[in-house]
Amino acid sequence: MKKILKVSNLDVKLKERTLIERLSFDINSGTLTCITGENGVGKTTMIKTILKNFKKDNHVKFYIKRNQVQYVPQLRNIDDDYPLMVKDFIGLGLQKSLLPWISKKEKNAINNVMKETNLLHLAKTPLGKASGGEQQRVFLAQALVSNPKLLILDESTASMDKDAKVELLRLVKNITVKTDTAVIFITHDPLLVQKFGDYDLEIKNKQGTLKSVKGVNN
Known part of the structure; x- marks a missing residue:
């Protein structure tokens, strides 16, 4: 297991408003880390802040090259x-x-x-x-x-039905294990977190808490 990303005491801001304070967590190869929290807490802004500060901020340290990171946004028309x-x-x-x-x-x-x-x-x-479900698989492909060494999925299952969500995340999980890719997955779905997540980074009250997900990953 190799370290892919280290975030240390990062403040996440939107214009002049602080969304997350002193955020710290690590991302390692071969793991699937879910980012959870209510709407508006700063999950997507956090990812954009991290990517924006690639090699530019002492609070964000990548151990891979920029072209080894792939980001799949929530919605494409x-x-x-x-x-x-x-x-x-x-x-x-x-x-x-x-x-x-x-x-x-x-x-x-x-x-x-x-x-x-x-x-x-x-x-x-x-x-x-x-x-819609097929298109999401195409975007993933x-x-x-x-x-990539790091794959970021920004609510990629938001508009899909339950079966399609599980199918997509099973694909992602299998690829993670097979290729040792690290995955960051922003989601509101606790079932997907419990079934496929290795870690859950919950954003709440301007704080980020990383915990291991207990349960069987299929």
Whole structure:
């Protein structure tokens, strides 16, 4: 297990308002850390603050390169007539590549990540024609294709039904174990925390408390 990120006594602010005070926690490889708390406590602002201070702040220390971090935001509006095929959209996540002139190695990487995320059957489907749950898996695959060391999911299951949420998080958990990737997952769903989380960083009353999640991870 390797240290990926260390946050020490970080104040998280939105304009002039302090949302979180003296926040401290570590993120290690191969772990899934859930960020929980009520709306408005500063969960997403915390992540944005940490990323903004990459290599710029003594309170935030990354042990990986910036291009080894992938962030999947909460919501993307994809029109029904969005024409790019699933496999090509995933390929946009490759570092320093220009579609369609990608190498055999890169094509293999796209195929492998589609297999991991159960998307092979949708490879040639326009992204706009995929369901909401399928699109979330595509966004995840696009983030994973560059083999990140840290994957940040900002409420990626918010608009999904229960079964789709569990399916997506099971995929994420399996990939975490298989590739030793660290995952930060912002969520309001206690079931997902209990079922898949290794740690829970709860933000409450301007404080962040990190605790180990007790229970069986499936």
